[in-house]
Amino acid sequence: MNRRALLSLFPIAKAWAQQASQPFDAHGPLVIERKREGKPRAGQTVLAIQPHSDDIPIFAAGLFAKLIDEGATPYLIRVTNDDMAGPGNYAETVMANRRDHDALGKVFGVKKIFDLNYNNHMMDNIARSELRQRFIFLFRLLKADIVITYDPTGHYEENPDHYVTSACVEAAAWMAAGDKDYPEHFDAGLTPYAVKEKYYFARFQQQVNRVIDITPWIEKKIDANLENKAQGPAGETGAKLRAKLAAEGRALPLLGDNDLTANREYIRQFVLARDRQTGAKYGLQYAEPYHYIGPGSDAVGDYIKRNARRPL
Helix, strand or coil: CCHHHHHHCCHHHHHHHHHHCCCCCCCCCCEEECCCCCCCCCCCEEEEEECCCCHHHHHCHHHHHHHHHCCCEEEEEEEECCCCCCCCCHHHHHHHHHHHHHHHHHHHCCCEEEEEEECCCCHHHCCHHHHHHHHHHHHHHHCCCEEEEECCCCCCCCCHHHHHHHHHHHHHHHHCCCCCCCCHHHHCCCCCCCCCEEEEECCCCCCCCEEEECHHHHHHHHHHHHCCCCCCCCCCHHHHHHHHHHHCCCCCHHHCCCHHHHHHHHHHHHHCHHHHHHHHHCCCCCEEEEEEECCCCCHHHHHHHHHCCCCC
């Protein structure tokens, strides 16, 4: 008997085999996620996890704002101290990024900010098991339903902080649901807790199966990028360009007649160019692309619902 004929005798095994034969990174067809009325995320918790203070503002501020607006309780986690990216000496760089990160938390109204304080650009030198455990602790402590971070399968990622963070988040998201990993957590009053949804973004190539219409939250995304002063390319770049052109006897109408307008419109025109390009592909004004992984299908449960009968 061939394999197909054998599987036809066992519907559950057949369903599993069909699911297992899908590409390893296929997690459902492309979905365009739009604004939803009411508070459909009420009672859920979302963790925005960024290696550096500028990652969420640039790549995921629209989605983060959307989930918060839909009722999710937000937390913001920064993994490094950003000591390699910013003005002045190392100490001044760290403090400048800390101020930006605190200001970003206020823009989103997060419940709490966590700074894990690893050295920037050096995360491929840390024990991943340690970072994974810290994420597991936070997922259980905060009862994380949704995480937003870099895509662990994104292609051509150069920065070790990005791919180490994403790999540890991916592992911790399912390990946090177990009852044998780090049992001392349970003695401290925590319980196993599974992350149910993951939104992964990437700087370069990735498989996209979820496009978020962020047009209703574009001003909030601009607000977030205004606080990205230490690293740019947002923050105060518009005002600096406006001043430079004025010193040369030139002006860009785009930048208006004051620094705040210059900064906001610079962000809108240049920093959000990728979001406009993504949106244009799908008939939207602004959009963010993600690889989304949601709750898996329950083949056994579905089969039971369809076929179980009460005894006569």
